[in-house]
Amino acid sequence: MAAESAVFTIADSAFARKLSAYVKLSPADLLVLSDIYRRKRDFAVGHDMIHEGERSHHAYILASGWACSYKILNGGTRQIVDFQVPGDFLGLRSVLFRTADHNVEPITPVQASEVRQQDLLAAFSHTPRISTAVLWTASRDEAMVVEHLVNLGRRNAAERTGHFLLELAARLRLVGMGDKKGFACPLSQYHLSDALGLSAVRVNRVLRLLREEGMLTFHKGQVVFKNYDALVAFTGFDRTYLDHDGPLLP
Amino acid sequence: MAAESAVFTIADSAFARKLSAYVKLSPADLLVLSDIYRRKRDFAVGHDMIHEGERSHHAYILASGWACSYKILNGGTRQIVDFQVPGDFLGLRSVLFRTADHNVEPITPVQASEVRQQDLLAAFSHTPRISTAVLWTASRDEAMVVEHLVNLGRRNAAERTGHFLLELAARLRLVGMGDKKGFACPLSQYHLSDALGLSAVRVNRVLRLLREEGMLTFHKGQVVFKNYDALVAFTGFDRTYLDHDGPLLP
DNA sequence: GCATGATACTGATGGAGATCAGCCCTGTGC
DNA sequence: GCACAGGGCTGATCTCCATCAGTATCATGC
Structure with missing residues (x-):
């Protein structure tokens, strides 16, 4: 019952829609995802969701609202690396590296699912399709960053x-x-x-x-x-x- | 016998050394890797290894030499996104997306292992640790591109x-x-x-x-x-x- | 009703870096 | 021995963009 409604929720989300475009997900895969996806959190403008240097143990999937990831330089100037919109994964690198190498800040009020490190790694181990799908979204994010690089450079x-x-x-x-x-x-x-x-x-x-x-x-x-x-x-x-x-x- | 020597080769390579830093690889994992890793190819300066738009079915792991990935803009100017040095994975995105979104060119004579799409995806499905390790190297590459972005922007x-x-x-x-x-x-x-x-x-x-x-x-x-x-x-x-x-x- | 703080907008000035047009050196091919 | 190309190096000029110093507008709180 609870599981079923969770499946419904996840299958309906922007995130699952995006993943499904990459890899066909079975009902079993969706169950694993919905488990990861369960805990929703709200973030207000003005409070960073992720701080550089923080030893962070969770990532987020944006359900609603906009956020941006950025770095601050010595002089106090900042560079925004990318904006995140609903359906986007956020803070994946900070989970994989265990300490965040950038900040993430809400631009509007944000609702996001908290993904715990251990859940994510477990999902990778047991459901290779999810692992591949996440690799895919990460690659797409990289493609965007690359295009921003070209943008700035030339x-x-x-x-x-x-x-x-x-x-x-x-x-x-x-x-x-x-x-x-x-x-x-x-x-x-x-x-x-x-x-x-x-x-x-x-x-x-x-x-x-x-x-x-x-x-x-x-x-x-x-x-x-x-x-x-x-x-x-x-x-x-x-x-x-x-x-x-x-x-x-x- | 052959397998053993293959294991030896792969375990010795810069690539396996890098992966091992991320995820402890079992002998079985190493065997799978060495299978992927078998076919070596040489590339001369002046001939691109990967062309933008090409429907490419393999990636490479750099064994020796330097290469660079770049994009060409309308006006003919180019932006180099990153340099690849021995041990680096190269063209992963072009395999995942099936068509390359950038070019890769050797800077010195290059020797590289050709990784076929089907082998890579099979490895991901059957050995989740490899999948996670590759996700990790991909994330590290992204971290570098992000830093280049900050570099250009600020x-x-x-x-x-x-x-x-x-x-x-x-x-x-x-x-x-x-x-x-x-x-x-x-x-x-x-x-x-x-x-x-x-x-x-x-x-x-x-x-x-x-x-x-x-x-x-x-x-x-x-x-x-x-x-x-x-x-x-x-x-x-x-x-x-x-x-x-x-x-x-x- | 007024101060306060974001955000949008504008003119004037200066500076970092592009562009243009060259020279020099070294290696390579004939 | 010479031509030629690729890479390194340099001065002069110009342009794009940053910086400075504002004004205007609108929402917010008190």
């Missing part, structure tokens, strides 16, 4: 900003939170600047430029693509790094 | 260059190819510039600066740290992201 401020918003839109579409017209975006221009390696002033000017060029607007928590194709051409966005070819394991 | 040219060379040194020390004094480095200043998101001219000037400040020299294929501690302080290098706390699985 694109100018305008291309970089546009590219980033296009990626965000593509990710959100996968979990049904947006379309080619745009998406709801709780980020401030400061968030963008920390993610893009720019100053907030420049982000503001770039957004004005993109608006004046008729490509997109960023206003009141809404990103609207005014000319999607032009923006794709301008930024050189190629979404193949986000995609895959369907389930690898039958 | 450090200036000199800090960035110094930080990068310190990281390289730390990685090479793990496989016995250098120490705190320095290491043999086959990279050209062009390689550095493509990795650091700088122009070759700037890399040259930054290297001069670091030399004049008595921190390091980069000359004739040798990186020599003249003042390691000063360089660490100057660049804000903190090597914890490369380390881990010993075997996770008993």
Whole structure:
């Protein structure tokens, strides 16, 4: 009874939907997942979910809300590495390495499932499919970080900003939170600047430029693509790094 | 007999040494690995090992030589994402996603073991420890890419260059190819510039600066740290992201 | 009703690094 | 012996973006 409702919950979640795209999960696999997935926790804005250096023993799966992972440098500047949206795994590295090498902060109020280290490792040992599926999501996350790297290294401020918003839109579409017209975006221009390696002033000017060029607007928590194709051409966005070819394991 | 010698070979390799640091591997695990590991291939400079867009069915484990993974942008500029040194896994993402999202090019003549997709996935299914160990190496690679991202986003040219060379040194020390004094480095200043998101001219000037400040020299294929501690302080290098706390699985 | 703090926005100035255009050196092939 | 290419190195100029120093707007609490 309880197990059944748990299965229902997990099978319904953004996370299971994402995993299923990678690896076909059996009912037994789903049971294991739902066990991992059980404990929900809430996080308020202003309190980090994970602290760098912390010897952390759990990771999280985001159920609702947005978060971001970041690092702080000597000078006090920060670099946001990635944003997490519902369905995303978060803090996997800090569990595998046992001490966190980055911080994670909620951007909106967040609800997340706490995944305990021992549960996760046990699941890996006993259900290889889950292990492979998680490896897959980790690889996809890495593909995104790689694209951010290219973004910072070789694109100018305008291309970089546009590219980033296009990626965000593509990710959100996968979990049904947006379309080619745009998406709801709780980020401030400061968030963008920390993610893009720019100053907030420049982000503001770039957004004005993109608006004046008729490509997109960023206003009141809404990103609207005014000319999607032009923006794709301008930024050189190629979404193949986000995609895959369907389930690898039958 | 053959199996034994194979076990010997694999147990001796930089790759198995790295995996063992993460997860204790049984003789049976080593046998599976050595089977994956059997086919050696040579690659000459000037011919990519992996091409972006290619529907690739194998990955490689680097036995000797250096390689780099990179992406080419519209304008023809390129961004090197990472360098691979002996013991590194390479092309894992392209196997998991079935089509490569980046290129890999040898920097020196390379010898590498070819890992076929089906062998790898079979190993994951039947020997969960290997799966976990590979997840671990993948996470470590991601940690490095993340640090490169921070490097590009928030450090200036000199800090960035110094930080990068310190990281390289730390990685090479793990496989016995250098120490705190320095290491043999086959990279050209062009390689550095493509990795650091700088122009070759700037890399040259930054290297001069670091030399004049008595921190390091980069000359004739040798990186020599003249003042390691000063360089660490100057660049804000903190090597914890490369380390881990010993075997996770008993 | 007013202070306070986020966030958005703007003009002026300066600086880090790109770009352009070269030179020098060394190894390699013919 | 010479041509040629790749890598290292340098000065001059320009540009993109950071920084500084603000103003404007809106929600929040007291």
